[in-house]
Amino acid sequence: MSLNAEQRAAVRYLDGPLLVLAGAGSGKTRVITAKIAHLLQSGYQARQVAAITFTNKAAREMRDRVGKLVSGEAAQALTICTFHALGLKILRAEAGAAGLRAGFSILDPDDAEAIFAELLVTTERARIRAAQAQVSLWKNALLGPDEALAKAASEEQVLSARAYRSYEDTLRAYQAVDFDDLIRLPAELLLRHAGAQERWRSRLAYLLVDEYQDTNLTQYQLLRLLTQPLARFTVVGDDDQAIYAWRGASAENLARLTQDHPELKVIKLEQNYRSSLRILRSANALNSHNPKVFEKALWSELGLGDRITVLASADDEAEAERIALALLAHKFEHRGRFGDYAILYRGNHQARVLETALRAHNVPYAISGGSSFFDRAEIKALLDTPDPRTRLGTRDRAMLHLTYAGGLRVSELVTLQLGDFPDRSLSTMHIMGKGRRERVLPLWKETQIALRAWLAIRPQVEVTEIFLNANGQPMTRDGFAFRLAEHVKTAATKQPSILGKRVTPHVLRHSCAMHTLAATGDIRKVALWLGHASIQSTETYLRADPEEKLQILAAHGAPAIKPGRFKPPSDALITMLTDVRRRA
Incomplete structure (x- = not known):
């Protein structure tokens, strides 16, 4: 791997704590992956090295890159995960010391919102979310309910602090934790439990942390407790890229x-490999x-670059029109392709006016990072991918079928209980949705078959969640996302168009919504099926590309498990949807 002098110095330094001050585009991920390989070459065991990131996507990308530098066995033994995943690993192993049962639950933010609504005796969502956010900030600052109440500086904060106390009592009664607890509780545990602290210090002999500038006090304390007194760690960060103060x-x-x-030791990475000098200056x-705290100045060998132009427009529509015309003019002048251009905007709410302008000028485009969905052929390829001859394949097929057929949120899927299917035929499914809103949905015959196959071989364990991971514990949101990503890779070999789409678990829900809308033409039926409290939540599907809707309409049908064909259940709702589609 080619490294510059500063990158090499950061990789090789093992004599104490190290801060790599890495400017944007300076190759920080290359440094982290190369340092992991160097640690293994220097005698560290792979199982004792941990690299902590802030997103599951970053963790997967880092693991892929490390896998090209070390053996497959070593790559698998490394701990490369998010702070939350590491905290969960600690809590699962130390549940008793933390005052939790081994099978404790992780509370979904939607369920937490419902609890706060009950505690505050209000349905005003802004107020509920404000209290949630405030409690999250207190937890990330390692403040308990009593300390939060003592520091409350307004009437709203006093009410939030009192709700905090009741919220904690509710979590304990449910034997549950929320996402903030996944870091706070391990930090508190290691602080007061010397035995647990010693165990985890010996397990994790060297830590690397990416995006260090985005850590909060709780994450810093967890890092400190895991690495003291030898301070064997490397953190990579840049205070100029700190943008998450609003969340602690x-x-x-x-x-x-x-x-x-x-x-x-501080090593600065100031050479930028991404931008021209004008941008960097x-x-x-x-x-x-x-x-x-530290000064730095980015520089580049990529040349001076084009002049930066700042343009003011009368309003957002005028701005979008100018962008579309400028793009077309540049493409014509330079004989370019539409694929050579990108438009960046700050928030998804700005996309719609840009889309309107691009469509008006017949400019083809694809939204990156926005709502995506699979067409009928892609859904079929995906549902056919899990191998029904294996236990995990049987489980995954059932998960994918249920998520798509029911338009389930991933939080709804992983919390499905054995008792949520009230009859033996598995013809209907009971769902406790967002904000504790309930709905009962009929299931396609093919979905019933997939579910029945899994239940026949599901391990007999104490937990009541239907879907379990390989260790017999409840499937997690991250676990399902990982399995989905693996099946998407396989499905893409049969249906290459999948590769061009942003794939998350929510894509299956979007796909169900778009296919239902295309088949019925009635946004109310989509809201009914997805369990939306308000029609406004459903209207986003009306803004999807009309041509894509027509393509879906032509191909829409129930997903089939080969070689069977879909036969709709006799439920009244499904019959109504089928009749509407037939009339269309």
């Missing part, structure tokens, strides 16, 4: 490093106004 992240953690570790000028 603190760039002050950079300063805490220098205070807690006077021997801290402008970024340096803007960043010079930011308060910071």
Whole structure:
């Protein structure tokens, strides 16, 4: 692997705590992956090395890149995960010491919202979410309910602090934790339980942390407790890229490093491999106004680059029109392809006016990161991918069928209980949805077959969740996302168009919604099927591309498990939907 001098120094430094101050585009992921390989070459055991990221996607990409540098066995033994996944691993192993039963549940944010609604005795969503956010900030600052109440500076904060106490009592009664607890509870456990702390220090002999500037106080404490007193860690961060203060992240953690570790080594990665000098000089000028612990100045060997132009428009529609015309003019002048152009915007709410302008000028486009869905052929390829001859394949086929057929949120899928199918024929499914809204849906015969096959071989364990992971524990959201991604890769060999789409578990829900809308033409039926509380939540599907809707309408039908064909159940709702489609 080719590294510059600073990158090599960061990779090879093992004599104490290290901060790699990595500017944007400076090759920080290359440094982390190369350092993992160097640690293994230097005598560290793969099972004792952990790399912590902030997203599951980043963790998967890092594992893929490390897999090209070390043996397959070593790559599998490494811990490469998010802070939350590491915290969950600690809690599962130390459940008793943390005051939890081994099979404790992880509370979905939607369920947490419903609990806060009950505690605050209100249905005002803004107020509920404000209280949730405030409690989350307190947890991330390691403040308990009593401390939060003492620090409350307004009437709303007082009410939130009181709800915090009741919320914690409810979690304990349910033997559940929320996402913030996945980091807070392990930190508190290691602080008060010397035995657990020693066990995990010996298990994780060296830690690497990506995007360190986005850590909050709880994450910093967890890192400190796992690495003291030897301080064998490398953190990679950049205070100029700190954007998550609103959710508790603190760039002050950079300063805490220098205070807690006077021997801290700092290596700056300032060479940028992504941008031209003009862009970097402008970024340096803007960043010079930011308060910071360490100074740095990005530079590049990619040349001066084009001049940066700032244009003002009368309103968003005028801006979108200007963008569309400028794109067409540039394409004509340089004989380019539409695929050569990209439009960046700050928030998804800005996409619609841009789409309108592009369509008006017949500019083809694809939204990256927005709502996506599979067409009929892609759904069939995906549902046919899991191997029914294996236990995991049988389970995955049932999960995919249920998610698509019911338009399930992933939180609804992983919390499905054995008692949610009231009759032996499995013809209907009871769902406890967002905000504790209930709905009962009929199931296609093929979905019943897939589910029945899984239940026949499901391990007989104490947990009541239908879908279990390989260890006999309840399937998690991340676990389902991982399995879906694996099956998408396989399905793409038969249906290459899948590769061009952003795939998340929610895509199956979107697909169900779009296919139902295309078949019925009635947005109310989509809302009924998905369990939306308000029709406004469903109207997003009306804005999907009309041509794609027509393609779906032509191909729409029930997914089949080969060699069978779909026969709709006799439920009144399904009969109504079928009649509407036939009339269309």
